[in-house]
Amino acid sequence: MEPVTRSERLTAAAGKQVQCVRDFVHDTDPAALVVVTVIAVSLLAAFVGFLAVSNLTILPFAVFLAATGYGWVRHQEETALVLTLTMTVSTLLILGLIIVFIFRESVPVLQYESATVFGVSVPGLRMFLQSNWDAVSPPIRYSMVPMIHGTVMVTVVATAVAGPLGVAAALFLSEIAPDVVREFVKPGVEILAGIPSIVYGFIGFTILSPWASDQFRTTGQGSYLFVGIVVGLMALPTVVSVAEDALSSVPESMKSGSLAVGTTDWQTMTSITLPAAFSGVSAAVLLGVGRAIGETMAATVMLRGVPRLTDPLVNVFYGQETLTSLIARNYGEADGFQMDALFVAGVILFVTVLVISIGAQYIEWRMRSKLGGGA
Amino acid sequence: GGQSGGGGSGGESGGDSGATATDSGMDGEGSQSGSSSDGQNASLLTAEGSSTVYPISNTGSSYWNSNAPPSDGEYWGSNSESTVPGWEQLGEPDMLIADYFASKFGFEPTEQRSSPPFPTTVGLSHSGTGCEAVTDGLVDIGNSSGPITAELDWSEEQAQSTVVDNVVGRDGQPVVVSSDVIDAGITELTGEQVRAIYQDEITNWNQIEGVDYDQEIYAIGRAEGSGTDTAFRLNMLGDANASMSGVDTRFGQNQQVAQAVSQNEGAIAYMALAFTSESVVPVGIDFDGTLYEPDRDAEHTIFDSDYPLNRDLHMYTLIEEDNPDGGGYDAREAAFINMFLNEFGQTIFVEGNNYIPLPTSDLRSMKEQVSALATEDLVMP
Amino acid sequence: MAGATQSRLVEGDTTLTDAVAAVAVGLSATLFVLAVAAMFERVSLTGTLVGLPTVTLLGGLLVALGGTVAAFGLGSWVGYVETDPDATAGLIASFGAAVPWFVIGGGVASQTFGLGTAGGVVGGIVAGGVAFAATAVPREDVGSTVPLGALLAFVGAVFLTGTIGPDWLWDLGWEQQASITAEFLVPVATLFCALYGGWAAAKAYGRFGARGRHMGAYVLVYLNALSIVAFLFILIAFVVVRGLPGLLHGVRVGAGVGPQVFGSVQLPVYVPFVMNGVALLNDFQGVLPAIVGTIWLVVGAVLFAVPLGVGAAIFLTEYAERGRFTQAVEVATNGLWSTPSIVFGLFGFAFLIPRFGNRKSLLAGMLTLGFMLLPLVLITSREAMLSVPDEYRDASAALGVKKWQTIRSVVLPAALPGVITGVILGVGRIAGETAPILLTMAGGTFVPGGQTVDVIGGFEFTGSPPFVANPELLQATSALPYQLYALITAGVGLGSNVSDPDGFRWATALILLLVVLSFYAIGIGARYYFRQRLKHE
Amino acid sequence: MSNSQQTTSQHQTRTTDSDQSLETTSGETVEETEEAWVEYDFQGDAKMVAEDLDVYYGDDHALKGVSMEIPEESVTALVGPSGCGKSTYLRSLNRMNDRIDAARVDGSVQLDGKEIYQDGINLVELRKRVGMVFQSPNPFPKSIRDNIAYGPRKHGDIETGLLARMLGRDDSEEERELVERALKQAALWDEVQDRLDDNALGLSGGQQQRLCIARCLSVGPEVILMDEPASALDPIATAKIEDLIDSLAEEYTVVIVTHNMQQAARISDQTAVFLTGGKLVEYGDTDQIFENPQSQRVEDYITGKFG
Amino acid sequence: MSNSQQTTSQHQTRTTDSDQSLETTSGETVEETEEAWVEYDFQGDAKMVAEDLDVYYGDDHALKGVSMEIPEESVTALVGPSGCGKSTYLRSLNRMNDRIDAARVDGSVQLDGKEIYQDGINLVELRKRVGMVFQSPNPFPKSIRDNIAYGPRKHGDIETGLLARMLGRDDSEEERELVERALKQAALWDEVQDRLDDNALGLSGGQQQRLCIARCLSVGPEVILMDEPASALDPIATAKIEDLIDSLAEEYTVVIVTHNMQQAARISDQTAVFLTGGKLVEYGDTDQIFENPQSQRVEDYITGKFG
Ligand SMILES: Nc1ncnc2c1ncn2[C@@H]1O[C@H](COP(=O)(O)OP(=O)(O)OP(=O)(O)O)[C@@H](O)[C@H]1O
Ligand SMILES: Nc1ncnc2c1ncn2[C@@H]1O[C@H](COP(=O)(O)OP(=O)(O)OP(=O)(O)O)[C@@H](O)[C@H]1O
Numbered sequence A: 001m002e003p004v005t006r007s008e009r010l011t012a013a014a015g016k017q018v019q020c021v022r023d024f025v026h027d028t029d030p031a032a033l034v035v036v037t038v039i040a041v042s043l044l045a046a047f048v049g050f051l052a053v054s055n056l057t058i059l060p061f062a063v064f065l066a067a068t069g070y071g072w073v074r075h076q077e078e079t080a081l082v083l084t085l086t087m088t089v090s091t092l093l094i095l096g097l098i099i100v101f102i103f104r105e106s107v108p109v110l111q112y113e114s115a116t117v118f119g120v121s122v123p124g125l126r127m128f129l130q131s132n133w134d135a136v137s138p139p140i141r142y143s144m145v146p147m148i149h150g151t152v153m154v155t156v157v158a159t160a161v162a163g164p165l166g167v168a169a170a171l172f173l174s175e176i177a178p179d180v181v182r183e184f185v186k187p188g189v190e191i192l193a194g195i196p197s198i199v200y201g202f203i204g205f206t207i208l209s210p211w212a213s214d215q216f217r218t219t220g221q222g223s224y225l226f227v228g229i230v231v232g233l234m235a236l237p238t239v240v241s242v243a244e245d246a247l248s249s250v251p252e253s254m255k256s257g258s259l260a261v262g263t264t265d266w267q268t269m270t271s272i273t274l275p276a277a278f279s280g281v282s283a284a285v286l287l288g289v290g291r292a293i294g295e296t297m298a299a300t301v302m303l304r305g306v307p308r309l310t311d312p313l314v315n316v317f318y319g320q321e322t323l324t325s326l327i328a329r330n331y332g333e334a335d336g337f338q339m340d341a342l343f344v345a346g347v348i349l350f351v352t353v354l355v356i357s358i359g360a361q362y363i364e365w366r367m368r369s370k371l372g373g374g375a
Numbered sequence B: 001g002g003q004s005g006g007g008g009s010g011g012e013s014g015g016d017s018g019a020t021a022t023d024s025g026m027d028g029e030g031s032q033s034g035s036s037s038d039g040q041n042a043s044l045l046t047a048e049g050s051s052t053v054y055p056i057s058n059t060g061s062s063y064w065n066s067n068a069p070p071s072d073g074e075y076w077g078s079n080s081e082s083t084v085p086g087w088e089q090l091g092e093p094d095m096l097i098a099d100y101f102a103s104k105f106g107f108e109p110t111e112q113r114s115s116p117p118f119p120t121t122v123g124l125s126h127s128g129t130g131c132e133a134v135t136d137g138l139v140d141i142g143n144s145s146g147p148i149t150a151e152l153d154w155s156e157e158q159a160q161s162t163v164v165d166n167v168v169g170r171d172g173q174p175v176v177v178s179s180d181v182i183d184a185g186i187t188e189l190t191g192e193q194v195r196a197i198y199q200d201e202i203t204n205w206n207q208i209e210g211v212d213y214d215q216e217i218y219a220i221g222r223a224e225g226s227g228t229d230t231a232f233r234l235n236m237l238g239d240a241n242a243s244m245s246g247v248d249t250r251f252g253q254n255q256q257v258a259q260a261v262s263q264n265e266g267a268i269a270y271m272a273l274a275f276t277s278e279s280v281v282p283v284g285i286d287f288d289g290t291l292y293e294p295d296r297d298a299e300h301t302i303f304d305s306d307y308p309l310n311r312d313l314h315m316y317t318l319i320e321e322d323n324p325d326g327g328g329y330d331a332r333e334a335a336f337i338n339m340f341l342n343e344f345g346q347t348i349f350v351e352g353n354n355y356i357p358l359p360t361s362d363l364r365s366m367k368e369q370v371s372a373l374a375t376e377d378l379v380m381p
Numbered sequence C: 001m002a003g004a005t006q007s008r009l010v011e012g013d014t015t016l017t018d019a020v021a022a023v024a025v026g027l028s029a030t031l032f033v034l035a036v037a038a039m040f041e042r043v044s045l046t047g048t049l050v051g052l053p054t055v056t057l058l059g060g061l062l063v064a065l066g067g068t069v070a071a072f073g074l075g076s077w078v079g080y081v082e083t084d085p086d087a088t089a090g091l092i093a094s095f096g097a098a099v100p101w102f103v104i105g106g107g108v109a110s111q112t113f114g115l116g117t118a119g120g121v122v123g124g125i126v127a128g129g130v131a132f133a134a135t136a137v138p139r140e141d142v143g144s145t146v147p148l149g150a151l152l153a154f155v156g157a158v159f160l161t162g163t164i165g166p167d168w169l170w171d172l173g174w175e176q177q178a179s180i181t182a183e184f185l186v187p188v189a190t191l192f193c194a195l196y197g198g199w200a201a202a203k204a205y206g207r208f209g210a211r212g213r214h215m216g217a218y219v220l221v222y223l224n225a226l227s228i229v230a231f232l233f234i235l236i237a238f239v240v241v242r243g244l245p246g247l248l249h250g251v252r253v254g255a256g257v258g259p260q261v262f263g264s265v266q267l268p269v270y271v272p273f274v275m276n277g278v279a280l281l282n283d284f285q286g287v288l289p290a291i292v293g294t295i296w297l298v299v300g301a302v303l304f305a306v307p308l309g310v311g312a313a314i315f316l317t318e319y320a321e322r323g324r325f326t327q328a329v330e331v332a333t334n335g336l337w338s339t340p341s342i343v344f345g346l347f348g349f350a351f352l353i354p355r356f357g358n359r360k361s362l363l364a365g366m367l368t369l370g371f372m373l374l375p376l377v378l379i380t381s382r383e384a385m386l387s388v389p390d391e392y393r394d395a396s397a398a399l400g401v402k403k404w405q406t407i408r409s410v411v412l413p414a415a416l417p418g419v420i421t422g423v424i425l426g427v428g429r430i431a432g433e434t435a436p437i438l439l440t441m442a443g444g445t446f447v448p449g450g451q452t453v454d455v456i457g458g459f460e461f462t463g464s465p466p467f468v469a470n471p472e473l474l475q476a477t478s479a480l481p482y483q484l485y486a487l488i489t490a491g492v493g494l495g496s497n498v499s500d501p502d503g504f505r506w507a508t509a510l511i512l513l514l515v516v517l518s519f520y521a522i523g524i525g526a527r528y529y530f531r532q533r534l535k536h537e
Numbered sequence D, E: 001m002s003n004s005q006q007t008t009s010q011h012q013t014r015t016t017d018s019d020q021s022l023e024t025t026s027g028e029t030v031e032e033t034e035e036a037w038v039e040y041d042f043q044g045d046a047k048m049v050a051e052d053l054d055v056y057y058g059d060d061h062a063l064k065g066v067s068m069e070i071p072e073e074s075v076t077a078l079v080g081p082s083g084c085g086k087s088t089y090l091r092s093l094n095r096m097n098d099r100i101d102a103a104r105v106d107g108s109v110q111l112d113g114k115e116i117y118q119d120g121i122n123l124v125e126l127r128k129r130v131g132m133v134f135q136s137p138n139p140f141p142k143s144i145r146d147n148i149a150y151g152p153r154k155h156g157d158i159e160t161g162l163l164a165r166m167l168g169r170d171d172s173e174e175e176r177e178l179v180e181r182a183l184k185q186a187a188l189w190d191e192v193q194d195r196l197d198d199n200a201l202g203l204s205g206g207q208q209q210r211l212c213i214a215r216c217l218s219v220g221p222e223v224i225l226m227d228e229p230a231s232a233l234d235p236i237a238t239a240k241i242e243d244l245i246d247s248l249a250e251e252y253t254v255v256i257v258t259h260n261m262q263q264a265a266r267i268s269d270q271t272a273v274f275l276t277g278g279k280l281v282e283y284g285d286t287d288q289i290f291e292n293p294q295s296q297r298v299e300d301y302i303t304g305k306f307g
């Protein structure tokens, strides 16, 4: 086959889309086409109105409702198509809006905190170069370093808890547990995911934190170690369920093949199942990490709320602040740069977790195509 | 208007009845903007902010929402068993509590328990949030334990042209320690020592002269932006923006501070009077040779107005441009705030929460301020 | 060749050696339980147990277990015990043994001999290396028992000799001060030793070799699963025990005691905690407004997210060609799904609040939670629709039925169970979320019953566009998770209203847990039911 | 349109589409290009005519230049080894291949002389007239009645639903008759008449398959395409289906794919043999194909030498 | 243990288990209870013996009272319509049914006279001695060498891995020999000897299946169970596998399930015919079964009248 350049491929794809639209226009009854156009245009207008905080938003929205109602009765096929299409677009739009809004709000403080390297002024760089957060006493600084440190500490501990325990539990559920046991353990793990984080936080704040402070003779309460453990337990169900999916997607024929040469179940698991599902399992751990990074309430009520690095850096017995708890604690009275700095924290969270999510999906996709294509 | 009580609420026992407001003359628009020029807006009155002021305004709010009858005697009015304080000064009105205070601003009485002319609610956070919220129009009343000028870094003129400052009581901000510190014999500190602790110059109790208690100091602070924190920096550290590098932990609200002090050893904190207890013990503070003691009977006490940490407790209301003759109030705000500005309110809501009531002169000037909208003379009940 | 490695097809009867290994496993189990009990202070370290000081007892048991394990391995090596060992214990076991010895070596070198950090690292490497070699080099029976047996015996001896007694303390000497106490170290060290001992004993019980490893691994994996379930159980039981008194405070049962519902029916039970708000004149305080607020939040989020998510899922599964676009949407929805809830809160704060009267409101909370629910609905609906067999679609198409008709009459009904289950589980998740509503909806902390949000009654018609308004939607209300958060941070100001603030808080936590878990229970039950029904049909 | 006319038009297509046929000829052995089957003569009219039909799945050429006439009111069997394109051919007769994104169809198929691969063809109408029954029974997870009434309802032949009921237009009498007629035709009525409201998934495999046939009959097709309709069934159910097909042929044109030679021999009037590569190798009277196949490979295949 | 002894013990089991046999008799035709096959006499010893084997999947009685002796060093074919329990029977010979939670096995199976359904049986050892090859090739996603060496490595017959290499104990010479021998036995050596380190998934279907056979041989089994090993393969690959089975029978006891009568006739020494309902209906010399079946149903089945 001839090599096809990227742009050619894109043009071809675009051409195909145009063709699709043309086919649709061609195949559709003109009356239906009018209705569908009215629906699309009015909805777009309503959306623009909403974005612009206009009082008139309701008018195009009413038109949209009326057109949809009419279309539903008279041209259900086309209306359904257009409606579901707009719903899909809205989903994408929401992601887009999240990106636009949290990035937009974070711009001013990035300019305030720009630093110069090699004669180039890089916006926001200072937030990552020095480690001082002080929103009250001059010099006012909005460093993200302490919160990043806190988030990393919590995530590391959480992963150390959720990773091994989660993978072992997934192995248990997908390979070892008899049906009856699985019927109980699996919903149990799911229920674990359902316990609201504020309940964990409540128990953490009133029971665990004082206990930990007593055990380790720390000055006051709030430690990354225990926030990490609690968050790890919260991330556990995510790891278990995704890893279990990966493990059970390894074809039964491979497992039987191994058992049939006379290996133990455990050998089959470690030599065949786990390696084959390795990428899926790592994706599970990655997603668990994502959960841990984004966990808010338990951290907010358990941490100390003073953005500062622990001393020494590996001191897990002290817990200062994470990106999430910074937002939850300060959104109320923050204004100006401080508010924007919270949005910077939001952006860091969002981007990190998005990258992790995409990475995990890529890994999973590769595993599936490998297993699917090979066997 | 809302006939309330979705789900299982309704006229159940205990007086927690469903009906809220009568919506005489209300047009749906007013209820959204939270202000109305015609004075009969009966929508929910919202307050938000300082955890220091919260006990005062929340107790007030629950009295208001109860709309107790004058025959109650326990919360309002008088009967053979008891009489509420300040009842005489109010002229022993034959009205329910919220009906009475609201009627002075033109509201129709409902004459129903648990059904005030308009309902109220108080949100808990801290002063910075309250000040932000009231200036942004998110709430009707912004509670603050620090002056809004310090909270939001405003000039005096800006503050005066934007909000009305309603002072409802005073707090003698105590410095508290955990009970093990008291047991170690530390019952008083100098202002300088407190400053040194909070600026990381003293980190162990045994670094304080004459103390033999080897225990790291757990210095607890309030959230930046809280009135207590601002007032503490201002009055103790000398500057609203003073550095506080010695703080080990910060909590959003006074209650968490109280809980942390009682749960941990070697703790010190600054807070509001209402939150002291046996395990959260105020210490005497020595300012330039004057010892202010927590004991009300002492020569100088932290309840005195010359105690440097003494501060006003504010309920700010927004001056709205579309309400030129309201004097910064709508009728609901004025009616609710007015409830605190008499002997009944000061005794129950302010002293009852361990705060310091306003001196009579201040009370009078505050009352004059809210009279702007009143339909009756307020100054002389 | 077959004869070369021939081993018995049928295992012999239980022998004395089996019994010894079984006793060792039992011993580890006992130690495990004791360690957990000590960790949760059910067993006092300073006290005594069966007449012996606790630490001494633990030490003695550890020494006994270590001795048994090592003896078993050596016995097998010299041939007293019939086993089936591999040539070596393998890398994993070697690392497993090296790690605790590294810790011990490091600790002893740096602390006992005072050699500092560098000395500690060297000591650790030496001790760990020796343990590694001792595990890796000899035959499996020795390698997987002796180093671990020695570890157990060492730790046991340390406890027995009182080197680490109940009062032991190790100040880490950090700027932010922290210490390792005996209270912590003794149970944790015992716990790990019990795990190691149990592992080695299980291997011995399986007579080493493939079967032995299988046994060893299974012991750990089962224990892990058991611990997770136990943890869940304890957590829930804990909240229930703490919360129940508050919840049941003032409960009355009998004709006519309850509030009226639906106009005339009087409930025969009266549970003030869930039927009241907080009010001065109440005998018992409750959280009704928060419960109702949560319900409305969920209803709003579902009304927003479910049509949108299901619609998008329909488009992606039924209309769109599988390709770049669907892939992009998939990536986006998965990204949305993992987006932290606080980021949704920030988004709602920046995007919704300015558009709904510039104040926190129920509507903003509903939509924010709706945004969170959307990806979950989309993903699960999509999965459910993909799992509808293509045969149905083909059959319908072959009858000449149009696409949308097919979707509506065949695909959607068949996918419904999956969609419903997904939605319910999603609802369970958002119902317990605090962070997003913190920024978009949070209302009062102690809300009177009279202020229970009434969305249906709140609708009213107005003279100007949009001609219909609902102030209840545009007003903040309370919700259970937020209420709990507020109760953690507040509490005073309950004043005389709430006699037992702590009970009130735990009861709130219990109610929240009940509400959320009942969503989960319904979701899981629904899935079970639908699956069962599919199986039988 | 008469049979002869169609044959003419077919030859025209051949000629115009010359490069195609050129290509086809080049790489083939003599035996494979033999066109004995094109000459297959039958009594009566041709219901459907495929001319030079090519089907591609992406780059995969699954069906190669198939031309074949299907006579009215008879059973035509398609046999051949797995993957030879039988299903593909069948699915191109009612354009079910349109549903596969990768599939592309070249050539012509006519139903009663009308080209079905042309713009503006009404797919709904086509598929109503050319019904289809699938390999494994695929009843909808609804009641038996709903399964049968599904097609007519969606086509508006019978009205149901809340609105119709409110307007008094749901003629349930009509629906009952329709359901009964279809079930009787599919020889299922006796077995299910007492439980029409039970879920169809509760039926046995053979009953399900007859239900699918009834469902197909209920929209009043003229041609019924069946893709290995009995391969998932046990012998007894298979026998019932075979009987049913026999009786259907009196009224309908039936095209059936089967991998079971005996079955093809038992039930079909004419048989078309496809061989690997998507080619139609032989087509003629069933008796003749089975007793006296023209090519060696067909003989090998029929006698089970491979496949 | 000699053949006669086993037969005796079998009869004992029958007698003791009387209610079972009573029940079995009640609902059956005379033909089905005929036990001609039990008497099947063969030369040499019985390698495996199943006695009164019942298998249930939950409530589903998939295999009903099967008794059958499998002679050493020969090929035994199991044929029968789909779902009749052939695979179930095969999988109970090396207890692969244990992996299915719902499956329950009653009765006895002996390997060299040792009961394999008893407590304390070493499954690893059993499966080493009774190997299995599956319907579709299932190589591990590893190199060809690793696939072959997988079993021996796990059994500790050859050592590999980092540690063994560090300790100088991995005897790669031995491993090379083992791989070569297994591949040669499986007639694959010539085709893959130059690419032993390539991923096994890159092989063709037929090669993959031979690789799986080689993998099975590498652990030195005595019995090899094959479940339709050629059904997923093309005719050429099938022929190779058949040749291979032929040669394996010299050294191993082979049991093979097939749905292809010709295949059974070509390669097996004795054939067992299962019919729907999980019953073994006839068992005997392949020639005899195919030329002169005892029951009408077997004859119908073999001649393709149904199935
Ligand atoms: N949806 C599809 N996408 C791509 N290729 C397909 C598709 N369906 C069939 N094919 C290919 O087209 C060729 C013919 O397939 P078809 O299903 O028509 O064969 P068949 O004769 O029906 O076989 P069988 O007897 O197994 O059903 C095969 O090579 C097959 O792989
Ligand atoms: N894992 C299982 N769970 C439940 N039932 C099963 C399972 N495996 C097989 N069965 C049932 O047991 C019966 C016998 O199945 P088996 O697979 O042994 O048949 P088979 O003769 O091998 O058929 P085929 O030729 O299709 O492979 C069938 O009715 C089948 O549905």
Ligand SMILES: [Mg+2]
Binding pocket: D086, D087, D088, D227
């Ligand atoms: Mg086919």
Ligand SMILES: [Mg+2]
Binding pocket: E086, E087, E088, E227
């Ligand atoms: Mg089978």
Ligand SMILES: O=P([O-])([O-])[O-]
Binding pocket: B049, B050, B051, B052, B053, B125, B126, B127, B128, B144, B145, B146, B222, B225, B226, B227, B228, B229, B252, B253, B254
């Ligand atoms: O009164 P504060 O809660 O703001 O300190």
